[in-house]
Amino acid sequence: MKNSLNLEKISKGSFIIMFFLNFAACIIPINKKTTIIETVGFYPNLLSPADCTFYVWPLILLLLAGFTFFSMFQRHREQSLYGEQFYVSYIIMCYSNIVWIFALSYNYLALSVMFSTTGLISLCRINHLMLLDSFSMGIDKIIRLPFQMYFGWLMITTTNGILVLLLSIGWAGVLIPEEFFALLLLIVLTVITAVLVLKYHDIVACFTVIWAYSGIFAKHILKTEWNRQYPHIIIGTVICIAILFGITFFYLFLTYKKRNRTLYQGIRH
Numbered sequence: 001m002k003n004s005l006n007l008e009k010i011s012k013g014s015f016i017i018m019f020f021l022n023f024a025a026c027i028i029p030i031n032k033k034t035t036i037i038e039t040v041g042f043y044p045n046l047l048s049p050a051d052c053t054f055y056v057w058p059l060i061l062l063l064l065a066g067f068t069f070f071s072m073f074q075r076h077r078e079q080s081l082y083g084e085q086f087y088v089s090y091i092i093m094c095y096s097n098i099v100w101i102f103a104l105s106y107n108y109l110a111l112s113v114m115f116s117t118t119g120l121i122s123l124c125r126i127n128h129l130m131l132l133d134s135f136s137m138g139i140d141k142i143i144r145l146p147f148q149m150y151f152g153w154l155m156i157t158t159t160n161g162i163l164v165l166l167l168s169i170g171w172a173g174v175l176i177p178e179e180f181f182a183l184l185l186l187i188v189l190t191v192i193t194a195v196l197v198l199k200y201h202d203i204v205a206c207f208t209v210i211w212a213y214s215g216i217f218a219k220h221i222l223k224t225e226w227n228r229q230y231p232h233i234i235i236g237t238v239i240c241i242a243i244l245f246g247i248t249f250f251y252l253f254l255t256y257k258k259r260n261r262t263l264y265q266g267i268r269h
Contacts, residue, residue, distance in 0.1 A: 007087035008071070014094035015068050019061055021098055030105040039105050043164045046182040046233050049156070049215025050222065056211060060153060063146035070143070086129050092122040093150075109168055113161040120158055123151040131200065145204055152208025155192065159185050183236045186213075190240040194247050201255075206248055213241050 025036040034042070037054075071082075096119035103112040130144050163185060167178065176184075193209045196202040217237045219225045228234065 004082075004084050004087065007084055007091070008082075011087045011090040011094070012068055012071075014091045015064065018094040018097050019065060021101060022057075022061055025101050025105070030102065034105070036101055036105060039107075043109075043160075045160060045163045045167060046178060046220075046226075046230055047156075047160050047163055047185060047216055048219065049212050050219040050225065053212055053215025053218075056149070056153060056208065060146060060149050063149065067143060067146050082129070086126060089122045089125040089129070093119050093126065096122060109161070109165045113158065113165050116154060116158040116161050120151070120154050123147060123154060127151060127200070127202070148202055148204035149208050151202070152193070152205035153212065155189060155205070155209060156212040159189050179230050179232050183232060186233075186236055186240055190243060193244055197244075197247050197251050201251070203248055203251070206244055210241055210244050213237050213244075217241070 022036075027035060029035055029038075031039075040048075096115045100112050100115040100119065103109075103115060126147050127144065130147065163182060166181070189209065193206050197206045217234060220230060220234045220237070221228055226233075
């Protein structure tokens, strides 16, 4: 129990470093040349969302901060709010983001993909542990919200990183045209998101992915950006958005129907 409490304190400190570094990286050039936002702009690819889409990231950080402060005031005496596995994954999540910022700022693309993937795995573990946990206060959905949003956003970030890395080493865009390779990644990401909804009931991550897809669509139709140069990406993005919306509403319908059936059976008995 004492070890768990120590890990909880380390996780809070790790998040504080992550939180302030992310905001600092947006206004201070870490590599003495560009901010993280400008660095991301140096790697244009067909799956990069419009700039306005990135406003979701400060929201995710603020929600994570809200979770951190919430846990700070819960069971703050003799035991931690969660188990050791949760806090280890949380610490890995924080430092994966920190290393990702430095790796991307200094153009270490392979390293940035490796640590965004590490962050994705740690978030997957966190969400799994939260599914297993039960909250007596009935606010489990609110508590899980920042991690689900972050998971959805990090899937987009990692996919972009993979595409940029493969373009930089000549694996994409040579044997397979970049447009079709980007479409393939889009399809894979959509399938993974569909599984998240149907198997793990993760609607929040799904809507985060839809938000990013909307940003990709917007960037492709804007005259100041791609200006409709890649129609297959535009059509593919619209189809993927429609599929994810359809799957989400289908899941919600099944959930509503199941809840009503349970309620009806409870009244009968």
